[in-house]
Amino acid sequence: MLTEKNYKPYKHQYNLIQRPSRGFALIEILIAITILSISLIGIISSVSSGIIAISENKNLTRAMIIVKNQLNEFEMHNMRGPDIKDEPVKDYPGFAYSRTVKRFEHELFGPLDAKRVEISVKWQEKARDKFYSISYIYPSK
Numbered sequence: 001m002l003t004e005k006n007y008k009p010y011k012h013q014y015n016l017i018q019r020p021s022r023g024f025a026l027i028e029i030l031i032a033i034t035i036l037s038i039s040l041i042g043i044i045s046s047v048s049s050g051i052i053a054i055s056e057n058k059n060l061t062r063a064m065i066i067v068k069n070q071l072n073e074f075e076m077h078n079m080r081g082p083d084i085k086d087e088p089v090k091d092y093p094g095f096a097y098s099r100t101v102k103r104f105e106h107e108l109f110g111p112l113d114a115k116r117v118e119i120s121v122k123w124q125e126k127a128r129d130k131f132y133s134i135s136y137i138y139p140s141k
Contacts (some may be wrong), residue, residue: 039071056125062092063121063132070097070119071136079138086122095123104137113140 067088074081084099097119119140120133 032050059123059125059130060132062095063123063130064094066097066121067119067132067134070099071117071134074099074117074119079115079141089121095096095121097121103140114138 021026081099081101083098083101086096086098089095099117099119101115101117103111103121104116105111114137116135116137118133118135120131122129122131124130
């Protein structure tokens with residue numbers, strides 16, 4: 001017969017709230033892998049965008065160098081020389097430059113005793129024509 005004195009509770013009762021942790025469950029591992037892959041996709045896309053921007057800036061920097069070199073050569077020849085149209089640049093394949101010299105006309109004062117040289121560089125990038133130009137105003141001699 002069971003009385004209060006000899007009643008002993010069952011020793012191995014499982015408490016559903018305080019279950020001992022025996023490691024990671026499969027669902028926890030899958031959630032961690034999903035979060036990691038989403039963050040890695042963002043990092044990889046930003047790195048690839050940076051690489052594309054660097055390559056585009058590389059061509060723009062080359063165009064700036066070409067324009068400044070051509071302007072320096074024009075200055076070395078005392079600001080004289082014929083107009084040039086789409087002349088290939090020998091040191092930079094795929095790039096071509098143009099040079100035009102015109103009399104400078106100011107918007108308010110009209111024609112002045114000055115000339116304006118415009119040097120532009122053209123190249124192709126991703127099947128599109130790109131260009132960079134610079135102009136310089138100098139007094140007529």
